[in-house]
Amino acid sequence: MATTAHDIERKTPKAVYVFEAPVRIWHWVHALSIVVLSVTGYLIANPLPSVGGEASQSFLMGNLRLVHFIAGYVFAIGLVVRIYWGFVGNRWSRELLYLPLWRGQWWRDLFEEIKYYLFLRREPTNHVAHNALAQAAMWFFNVVLGLFMIFTGFALYGEGLGLDSWADRLFGWVIPLLGGSQSVRMLHIVGMWLFIVFAIIHIYMALRADIMSKASSVSAIISGWRIYRD
Amino acid sequence: MQQRETFYDVMRRHGITRRSFLKFCSLTAAGLGLGPEFAGKIAHALETKPRTPVIWLHGLECTCCTESFIRSGNPLAGDVVLSMISLDYDDTLMAAAGHQAEELLEQTIEKYDGQYILACEGNPPLNEDGMYCIQAGKPYVEKLRHMADHCKAIIAWGSCASWGCVQAARPNPTRATPIHKVILDKPIVKVPGCPPIAEVMTGVITYMIAFDRLPELDRQGRPKMFYSQRLHDKCYRRPHFDAGQFVEHFDDEGARKGYCLYKVGCKGPTTYNACSTLEWNDGLSWPVKSGHGCLGCAEDNFWDKGSFYSAVTNFGVMGGAEATADKVGGLLAGAAAVGVAAHAAVSAATHIARRRSEETQNG
Numbered sequence: 001m002a003t004t005a006h007d008i009e010r011k012t013p014k015a016v017y018v019f020e021a022p023v024r025i026w027h028w029v030h031a032l033s034i035v036v037l038s039v040t041g042y043l044i045a046n047p048l049p050s051v052g053g054e055a056s057q058s059f060l061m062g063n064l065r066l067v068h069f070i071a072g073y074v075f076a077i078g079l080v081v082r083i084y085w086g087f088v089g090n091r092w093s094r095e096l097l098y099l100p101l102w103r104g105q106w107w108r109d110l111f112e113e114i115k116y117y118l119f120l121r122r123e124p125t126n127h128v129a130h131n132a133l134a135q136a137a138m139w140f141f142n143v144v145l146g147l148f149m150i151f152t153g154f155a156l157y158g159e160g161l162g163l164d165s166w167a168d169r170l171f172g173w174v175i176p177l178l179g180g181s182q183s184v185r186m187l188h189i190v191g192m193w194l195f196i197v198f199a200i201i202h203i204y205m206a207l208r209a210d211i212m213s214k215a216s217s218v219s220a221i222i223s224g225w226r227i228y229r230d
Numbered sequence: 231m232q233q234r235e236t237f238y239d240v241m242r243r244h245g246i247t248r249r250s251f252l253k254f255c256s257l258t259a260a261g262l263g264l265g266p267e268f269a270g271k272i273a274h275a276l277e278t279k280p281r282t283p284v285i286w287l288h289g290l291e292c293t294c295c296t297e298s299f300i301r302s303g304n305p306l307a308g309d310v311v312l313s314m315i316s317l318d319y320d321d322t323l324m325a326a327a328g329h330q331a332e333e334l335l336e337q338t339i340e341k342y343d344g345q346y347i348l349a350c351e352g353n354p355p356l357n358e359d360g361m362y363c364i365q366a367g368k369p370y371v372e373k374l375r376h377m378a379d380h381c382k383a384i385i386a387w388g389s390c391a392s393w394g395c396v397q398a399a400r401p402n403p404t405r406a407t408p409i410h411k412v413i414l415d416k417p418i419v420k421v422p423g424c425p426p427i428a429e430v431m432t433g434v435i436t437y438m439i440a441f442d443r444l445p446e447l448d449r450q451g452r453p454k455m456f457y458s459q460r461l462h463d464k465c466y467r468r469p470h471f472d473a474g475q476f477v478e479h480f481d482d483e484g485a486r487k488g489y490c491l492y493k494v495g496c497k498g499p500t501t502y503n504a505c506s507t508l509e510w511n512d513g514l515s516w517p518v519k520s521g522h523g524c525l526g527c528a529e530d531n532f533w534d535k536g537s538f539y540s541a542v543t544n545f546g547v548m549g550g551a552e553a554t555a556d557k558v559g560g561l562l563a564g565a566a567a568v569g570v571a572a573h574a575a576v577s578a579a580t581h582i583a584r585r586r587s588e589e590t591q592n593g
Contacts, residue, residue, distance in 0.1 A: 045542050045556070047493060050484055051474040060474030117573070119580060163448060163458040176450050179545070180530045181460070181500035186545045186555035193559025197566040204570040212581055 018092050018129050019224045026082045027221055030142075033075040034199070038192050040068040045189055069157060076150045079142070092129035096138050106132050124213050128226060134205070141198040145191060152178070152188045234280035237439065241276075251276075258440075261433045261508075263455050275440040282439045283338055283346040285377060286320035289370045290363045290397050290406050291352025295388040296322050298425035301511065302432050311432045318346070321365075332366050335373075339380045347438060348381035350374065350391045354412055355404035362404040371412065378413045383444060385419045385434065386410065389527060392420035392452075399533035410451065417444055420451040422503075424527035429508050430456045450530075452502065461498035461524050464506040467491065485521060495539035496523030503528040 019027070043064050051058045086097040100106045110132035115121040117133070125131050130138060155174035158167030159181060178184045210217040216227040241251055255276070256269035288296075300323070302311075319334050321327075326334060338346055355362035360369030378384060386409045389395040397406040410418050421434055434453055437445050445453040462468065470476070471490040478484060478493060492499065498506070501524050505516045517524050523539070526532040536543030542556045553561075 047474060047476055050476050050478065050489060055469040055473040055475055058473040058475070060472075062472040064474075119576060122584075159460060160463070162463075163454060172449060176530075180532075180535075181502075182497060182526065182529065182532075182535050182543060183545050185500060186535075186543060189542065189555040190545075190559050193556075193562050196559070196563045200563065200566045200570055204574065208574070208577060212577065 014228045015225045016128050016228075017224055018090075018226045019221055020085075020089055020093065021224065022081070022085050023089065023093055024221055024224055026078055026085070029074065030078050030082070033071045033078065034195055036071040037068060037075060038195060040064045040071065041189070041192050044068060045185075072150075072153050072157065075146075076154070079146050079150065083143075095130050095135050096142055099136060099139050109133075110136065124209070137198070137201070141195070141202075145194055145198070149188065149191045149195075152184050152191065155184060156181070156188065236279060237276040237281050240281055258433060258436045261429050262437055262445075272436070272440045275442075279440075279442065282382075282442070283318040283342050284349055284435065284439070285318055285335065285338055285346055285381070286323075286349040286351065287370075287374060287377060288321060288365075289350065289352030289354050289374065289390070290404065291388070291390045291395075293322060293351070294425040295351045295390075295431070296320075298428045299431050300428075302428035311435055335377060339377075343380050344382055346381055347383055347385060347435075348377055348416075349385040349387055349435070350409050351387040352390045353394060353398070353406050353408050355397070355406045356412075357403070357405035362406075374409075374412065378416055381416060383417045383419065383438065384409060384413060385421060385438070386451075387421055387431065388426055389422045389424045389532070392422040393530040395424055396533055399531075418451055419444055419447065419453060422452065422457075422528040422530075426528070427456075427504055427508050427510060430504055456504045456508075457502045457528070459502065459504075461501050461503060461506045461518070465498055465518060466506070467518060480521070488521075491518060491521075491523040492541055494523055495537060495541060497526030497529070497532070497538075498524040501526040501529050 044061070047061060051060055083097060086094045109125050109127075112121060112125050113131045113133040116124050151171055151174050154167045155171040158165055158170075158172050159175070161167050163172075175181055175184050178187060206217045206221075209215065210219075214228055216225070216229070220226045238251065242248075252269070252273060255273040256266075259266070259268040259272055262268070286296075318338055319331065321331060324331065324334075352363075354360060354369070354371035354374050356371060360371040363370040365373055386392045390397065390406070391409045394402070394406055394408045397404060398408070410420070419434060419438070421431060423430070430453075433456070434445060437453075437455075445455060448454050448457060462471070465471075467488060467490045470488070471492055475487075475489040476484060476493040477489045477491050480494060490496070496518065498518060505524070506518070509516045509519070525538050526535070534544070536554060540554065542554050544554060
């Protein structure tokens, strides 16, 4: 079989600067905030065994809530900055923000990618940043779920700040909409579990791509360069 | 032109002294969280304004609102307000009965069209054309609609009238429906609780008849003066929550020491009511003070949100799902982990198989 130009291109080691610094910083800050939010959030819903001594000597739950709220601010502000970067950053930075549902090619890519992960296709589809399946997952878990957690989280935070506080004015309407304070709390907990589901699959996919595909994956989100090896 | 009688006239006619009347005014001002100067304003309003009649209807309910109301911690407030409203119509409290009582309703509409307050206890069931609650030979929903057409404003007493409560819990066979989903064209004040606190009830009704306007309401139609904070925000056990000191079982050391009841299911952190400040029965006690968590009875749909004895519960919004948030989430995460492990195993197997076949081809 004759060697085509395409094959030469693929065999040539090549690198693309995909993830700009703000995207990389956001990725790791966001990941850390999700870990902190999940651990503290789980312990707020399911507290540790009781602390002994006088109540005045301990502030365990208070501190857990404080850390949760600070991490919540980091998460929320980070997502807002990341969405802003989608407008001013390079073309791959926009992939997180929307799904090009009107493009036939995108749907074909999605279908091919699903086939690839079901072992029905040998080669992965070739994309610089995200394939269609990855893009759909990134969009759902980061934008949809992220905003859901921000809206429910700040609505619950507003309950503590009090009626007519800024958080209550901006997000308080979420509470009656979703069936009351207890329901919002429980949905917020399910949101945390969905983030854990996302983390499991995301980390697996990244490692798998690193090992099995020809494009670097884990080092790309550290250095920003996607390196293609032979 | 004949002068309409004032509340003060009515009270004096019922043998309440001026001294008692003034005491009632200052206590009510305090109960409403108003400044001292409002005692005089309430007294002045009750002395000069024509009396606003109150019609008190009972739908599908257990009458615990009335039971609470007549046990108002301050007997003075109870007596005064009771004498003000029992004059008009309350089928549990009034002396009249049968046709005589029902006639009073029509008389009130004739005399005070658009001026009376309609206090609703319980709610109308709408299934089978409302046949699950019949009063004076007619479905209650018809009586409610008729009286609401001519009233000035509505007070929805208790969780039944405000949210639906137990008779509206899944599967709600009678289709019991809260007042605000049946009457759409009148201002409604929700006073939830099962029952509401007596002082909250007398406070709301006195505010409305003394100042001739609705109290300031929150997003869900509850008076801000009593429902703007959660029990948790003013709970005397809150320091134990912040410290991380919890009752783990009802018979443990923590329970004896009065630790926080959050882990045994207290819904104080999600319930808006005045229990932790006003307390019950003249400040005698309230659920948390007696060592049991709050059930969240003043919250919408509290019956369908799972265990009263667990902090993590159902959502109360997903039909028949009985699993808690942690069970649903844990299951999803477990499924993801198993799925990933299986996928990794198949991936590794195919990867190795491919390498081998490539090697044999090349070699």
